[in-house]
Amino acid sequence: MDEGGQQPVILLEGVSKFFGDFQALKDIDMAVKRGERIVVCGPSGSGKSTMIRCINRLEEHDKGRILVNGHELTGDVKDIDAVRREVGMVFQSFNLFPHLTVVENLMLAPRLVRKTAKPEAREIAMRYLERVQIPEQADKFPSQLSGGQQQRVAIARALCMNPEIMLFDEPTSALDPEMISEVLDVMVDLARDGMTMICVTHEMGFARKVADLVVFMDQGEIVEQNPPAEFFENPRNERTKLFLSQILTH
Amino acid sequence: MSDIVGWLDDYFWGAMVVLRVFGVSLLMAVLFGLIGSAAKLSKSRIAKSIASGYTVVFRGTPELLVLLIFYFGSAVTLTHIAQIVDPEIQFVDIPPFWAGALAIALVVGAYMTETFRGAFLGVDSGQIEAARALGISNFKTFVYVRIPQMWRLALPNFGNHMLSLMKDTALISVIGLEEIVFVAEIATTVTVKPFTMYAIVAVIYLAITTVITLVVSGLEKYSNRHLERAR
Amino acid sequence: MSFDIMLIVDSIPKMLVGIGLTLHLLLLSTVIGLILAIITLLMRISGRWYLAWPAMTYIYVFRGTPILVQIFIIYYGLPQFDFIRESFAWPVLRAPFGCAVVALSLNAGAYVSEIMRGGVLGVDRGLHEAGKALGLKVHQRFIYITTPIAIRLAIPAYSNDCISMLKATALASTVTLMDMTGVARTIVAQTFAPYEIFIAAAIIYLVLTWVIQRGFGLFERRMSRYVKQ
Numbered sequence: 001m002d003e004g005g006q007q008p009v010i011l012l013e014g015v016s017k018f019f020g021d022f023q024a025l026k027d028i029d030m031a032v033k034r035g036e037r038i039v040v041c042g043p044s045g046s047g048k049s050t051m052i053r054c055i056n057r058l059e060e061h062d063k064g065r066i067l068v069n070g071h072e073l074t075g076d077v078k079d080i081d082a083v084r085r086e087v088g089m090v091f092q093s094f095n096l097f098p099h100l101t102v103v104e105n106l107m108l109a110p111r112l113v114r115k116t117a118k119p120e121a122r123e124i125a126m127r128y129l130e131r132v133q134i135p136e137q138a139d140k141f142p143s144q145l146s147g148g149q150q151q152r153v154a155i156a157r158a159l160c161m162n163p164e165i166m167l168f169d170e171p172t173s174a175l176d177p178e179m180i181s182e183v184l185d186v187m188v189d190l191a192r193d194g195m196t197m198i199c200v201t202h203e204m205g206f207a208r209k210v211a212d213l214v215v216f217m218d219q220g221e222i223v224e225q226n227p228p229a230e231f232f233e234n235p236r237n238e239r240t241k242l243f244l245s246q247i248l249t250h
Numbered sequence: 251m252s253d254i255v256g257w258l259d260d261y262f263w264g265a266m267v268v269l270r271v272f273g274v275s276l277l278m279a280v281l282f283g284l285i286g287s288a289a290k291l292s293k294s295r296i297a298k299s300i301a302s303g304y305t306v307v308f309r310g311t312p313e314l315l316v317l318l319i320f321y322f323g324s325a326v327t328l329t330h331i332a333q334i335v336d337p338e339i340q341f342v343d344i345p346p347f348w349a350g351a352l353a354i355a356l357v358v359g360a361y362m363t364e365t366f367r368g369a370f371l372g373v374d375s376g377q378i379e380a381a382r383a384l385g386i387s388n389f390k391t392f393v394y395v396r397i398p399q400m401w402r403l404a405l406p407n408f409g410n411h412m413l414s415l416m417k418d419t420a421l422i423s424v425i426g427l428e429e430i431v432f433v434a435e436i437a438t439t440v441t442v443k444p445f446t447m448y449a450i451v452a453v454i455y456l457a458i459t460t461v462i463t464l465v466v467s468g469l470e471k472y473s474n475r476h477l478e479r480a481r
Numbered sequence: 482m483s484f485d486i487m488l489i490v491d492s493i494p495k496m497l498v499g500i501g502l503t504l505h506l507l508l509l510s511t512v513i514g515l516i517l518a519i520i521t522l523l524m525r526i527s528g529r530w531y532l533a534w535p536a537m538t539y540i541y542v543f544r545g546t547p548i549l550v551q552i553f554i555i556y557y558g559l560p561q562f563d564f565i566r567e568s569f570a571w572p573v574l575r576a577p578f579g580c581a582v583v584a585l586s587l588n589a590g591a592y593v594s595e596i597m598r599g600g601v602l603g604v605d606r607g608l609h610e611a612g613k614a615l616g617l618k619v620h621q622r623f624i625y626i627t628t629p630i631a632i633r634l635a636i637p638a639y640s641n642d643c644i645s646m647l648k649a650t651a652l653a654s655t656v657t658l659m660d661m662t663g664v665a666r667t668i669v670a671q672t673f674a675p676y677e678i679f680i681a682a683a684i685i686y687l688v689l690t691w692v693i694q695r696g697f698g699l700f701e702r703r704m705s706r707y708v709k710q
Contacts, residue, residue, distance in 0.1 A: 058610050084616040095611035099629045099707050108625060109615035141707035154611075161615060310644070310690035311683040312651030315662055319683070322675035413544075420547035424655060431550060438557065445558030452546045452554060459545040 008067075009034050009165060009196055010055060015064035017050055017220075024050045025061070026220040034164075037191050038198045039207040039228075042217035043243060048200045051217070052167045055198070056087045069164065085113065088158030092170040094150045096142040102153050103129070103138040106160045113161070121160075128156040132186050148179030155186055166190065168199040202247060208232065216240045253441045254450065257433065264430035265454050271347060271419045271429070272458075275355035279415060282359025287366035301363065308360035313418050316357055321349040321425040350422030358415045365411065369404035370396065402473040409466030413459050420455070430454055488677040489684070492668065496682050499664035502578075503689075506650040506660060509582050511643060514589025521594035526601065536594070543591035548584060548649050556580040556656045581653040585646065592642050600635030601627055633704040640697035644690050651686075661685060 008031035017025040024047045032038055040048045053059040054066060057073055057080045065072060069086050071079040097105050106125035110116040116124070129135040132152040134145075142150055151171055158166060168187065172180045184206050191197060191210040201207070207214050207228050214231040216224045216239075224231070224240045235241045289301035308316065325343035332342045343349070373396050381391040423431035434447040441447065524536035543551065559565045559574055573579035604627050612622040654663035665682040669675050 056614055058613060081616060081618075084614060087614075089611075089614035091607060091611060091614075093607050095605070095607040097608060097611070097626055099633070109617060112618075112621050112625065113616040143707060157615070307683070307687065310648075310687040312648040312662060312686060314651045314654070315665070315679055315683055315686065318662075318666065318669075319675060319679040322669060323679070326673065326675055417547040420549045421652075423549075431547075431553070434553070443561060445554060445561040448550060448554040448558045451550050452542075455547055455550060456542065456545040463545075 007034070008032055009069050010198070011065070011067040012051075012055075013065040015051075015054060015061045015066060017047075017054060017059060017061050017063075024220050025054070028064070028220075028222060030215070030222065030225075032165075032196060032198065035194045035196055036212045037196070037210050038213050038215060039211040040198060040200045040215045040217060041202055041204075041207070041243070041247075042223075046217040047220040048217045049169050052089075052169055052198055052200055055167060056084055056089055058089075085161065086163055087165045087167060088161060088163035089167045090151070090154050090158055090169065090171045092173050094142070094147075094154045094174070096150055096154055096157070098142055101139050101141055102134075102145070105142070105153060106157050109157070109161050124160055125156075128159045129153075131159070131189075132156045146179060147175045148182045151175065151179075151183045152186055155183070155190075159190075165196045165198070168197065168201065170200050170202075172201060172203060204232070204248065216243065218243070253443050253446065257437045257441075257447070257450075260433045260437070261430055261450055261454065264428065264433040265458075267347075267427065267429040268416075268419050268454075268458070271351050271354075271422060271427070272416055275351040275358070275419075276412065276415055278352065278355035279358040279362055279411070282355060283362025283366050286359060286363030287370060290363065290367050291370060305360045305363050308357050309364075311357075313354060313357050314421055314424065317350060317353040317421055317425060320344075320353040321346065324349060346422055346425045346427040350419070350425060350427055354415060354418040354421070357418065358411050361411050361414070362408070365404050365407040366400070368407075369400040372403040373399045402470075405466065405470050405473060409463065409470075412462050412466070416459055416462060417455065420451075485674070485677055488674055489681045492665075492678050492681040493685065495668060496661050496664055496678075496685055499659055499661035500685065502653075502658060502663075503647075503650050503660040506578075506581055506585060506653055506658075507643075507647055510585035510589055510650075511646055513582070513586035514593055514646070517586060517590025518593035518597055521590055522597045522601070525594065525598060539587075540591045540595060543588050544595070548588050549652050549655060551588065552581060552584040552652055552656060555584050577653070577656040577658050580656060581650075581658060585649055585653075588649065589642070589646055592645075593639065596635050596638045596642060597631065599638065600631030600633075603634040604630045633701070633708075636697055636701040636704065640694060640701075643693050643697070647686065647689055647693065 010030070010032040012028050012030040015025055015028040016023065026047075028047075028051060030038075030051075040052065042048050050059055054061045054073075055068060061073070067073075068083045071082050073079060073083060096102075097108065100108065103122060103125050106128060107118070107121040110121045110124060111118065126135055126138065129138055132155055134149055134152055137145055137149060137153070142153065145153065155171075171187070172183050175183065180203070184203060187197070187199070187206065188210055199206070199211075211228050213225055214228050215222055216231070216235075216237070218239050224235065224237045231240075232244070235244055286301045286304055289297040290305075292298065321343065325341065328342040328344065329339065332339045377395055377399065378391060381395045386394070419429065420431050423429055423435070426432070430451045431448075434444075434451045437447040438444040521536045521539060524532040525540075527533060555574065556577060565571065565574065573583065608626050608630070609622060612626050617625070650660055651662040653660045654666055657663070659667070661682050665678050669678045672678065
């Protein structure tokens with residue numbers, strides 16, 4: 001089984017991305033193996049969100065190669081569809097569909113993309129709602145839930161597609177402090193089950209606890225990447241040190 | 251082609267009439283809108299209910315009907331009065347220009363009332379509190395803080411109301427104002443080219459509304475310049 | 482000179498002779514206008530210039546000219562061309578009713594497509610991205626995410642447009658149609674009591690306006706169940 005673990009499921013080679021004249025990503029190389037958990041951190045505007053958004057083609061990269069589970073992301077719709085089926089994403093602002101109830105939010109993609117029958121889709125949805133511990137909210141609308149509950153629904157919604165990889169784009173940044181831990185608990189739980197994860201987050205406690213690798217980005221570049229113990233105890237780059245001192249002193 | 255050339259000066263003078271009606275009724279409409287919004291925002295219950303009555307009636311009645319009420323109503327009234335003085339008089343009316351300008355100004359003024367009201371309310375109350383905290387008088391707050399900010403909020407709707415007003419001027423031909431629709435009617439009876447003659451009217455209106463749209467979007471850009479992202 | 486309230490009350494039933502035609506015009510042109518608007522909207526957001534440009538030109542011309550002029554061009558103007566008099570559309574365009582419906586529908590189509598576009602643009606970009614990330618196709622996102630949300634956002638503006646349409650039906654009276662305004666004008670010509678007759682007509686228009694507003698208000702409440710109060 002483990003030799004599959006040697007083959008990267010996500011591979012970025014020399015990836016660059018421009019917004020007009022502004023270069024958001026500069027020659028990014030990264031390889032993620034199956035079951036690996038990566039935490040990406042860095043100051044705002046460092047390109048970390050752009051990078052993970054390129055992985056499921058919410059942004060198009062301009063140069064380099066991105067391979068996800070063997071599919072190369074080019075303009076080809078088939079590959080994009082395949083990648084999106086295998087990659088789940090959780091957004092900073094939840095992005096739940098406001099006009100659908102919680103359970104309908106979870107059922108939509110399985111029904112439309114996987115053509116799952118309605119009763120079965122509902123069954124899957126309820127299973128994942130139980131997993132994020134809010135089955136009792138199934139028939140409410142997102143606006144009736146707290147931020148923490150909404151983000152847990154969003155995680156469950158992504159899981160309903162049974163993805164092999166999960167991307168988290170600052171999942172706790174829009175939350176009130178008292179709700180952060182309920183979301184992180186769900187993520188830790190996922191990590192324990194062996195999900196391949198890339199999380200953009202500033203929750204350094206989470207990084208220490210679950211990450212195999214912490215990646216620090218600044219100005220569109222990967223400045224440093226190391227296992228958490230090494231990364232936090234012994235940062236090499238000056239920019240990393242500065243960032244850590246800013247984020248950890250409070 | 252020669253059919254058109256002979257009528258060009260008539261269209262030109264007709265267009266001048268259109269622009270004059272537009273100018274006059276725009277001024278009146280702004281005035282009605284300001285008075286109406288002030289009344290709606292005032293504390294007086296009577297002023298408030300008069301203003302809501304005004305907006306409900308004039309936004310819910312067809313412009314053409316308002317125009318007909320004004321023109322024929324005033325004509326009947328004036329004729330009655332004139333006949334008291336001189337029983338020989340058959341018919342007296344307000345010039346269509348003024349009856350028309352007033353009627354469409356009242357309709358558009360009702361819309362402007364709502365726009366101005368919304369814009370005044372849209373200015374953050376924190377702004378007014380900030381001005382008060384700085385010791386700026388109520389009047390100066392109104393002139394220097396509220397007006398410049400409400401103007402920006404009102405502008406997009408205000409532009410649409412100007413376009414409605416411009417297009418409503420065409421209705422005044424129905425009561426005999428000699429503007430471009432009227433010119434087209436006359437020209438048609440002579441040339442028997444109705445499509446050509448009315449198409450010219452459409453082109454003239456399109457030209458004027460295009461100018462209005464461009465001016466408004468220019469003003470919008472100017473009044474939103476502080477919102478442009480610093481980059 | 483007198484102002485006779487009883488005459489207003491008496492004329493209201495007479496006015497109702499024209500209400501059928503007014504509502505008929507309104508209903509037909511709203512429905513046709515809606516279809517035109519959807520087609521125009523799809524052309525505009527198709528991202529293909531040869532579809533988007535004709536749609537934009539159509540919107541530009543019809544929003545930039547008075548409806549009265551449009552009605553006159555269609556009613557008086559089109560018969561200038563032989564090919565139109567010989568075409569299949571002639572039975573519709575020969576009659577004032579057909580011309581009024583065509584003009585009002587084309588107008589509604591232009592305005593409503595802009596209203597719909599506003600609704601579509603008002604849908605949060607994040608929801609599109611969530612749909613993409615879940616693997617939904619373009620048309621699935623449009624049908625299941627954009628449309629329901631855009632409809633709710635567009636209701637207030639659409640309600641106002643329906644009221645404008647009601648008021649625009651009065652212009653049909655300028656091409657000899659006996660809608661409510663047409664009936665009122667005829668009665669005024671006979672009785673020469675403009676205030677009473679026209680005010681009676683205005684009252685009926687106001688009631689219809691109220692009904693439209695109220696109806697859409699209820700619809701909006703229903704569509705907004707999911708929005709936090």
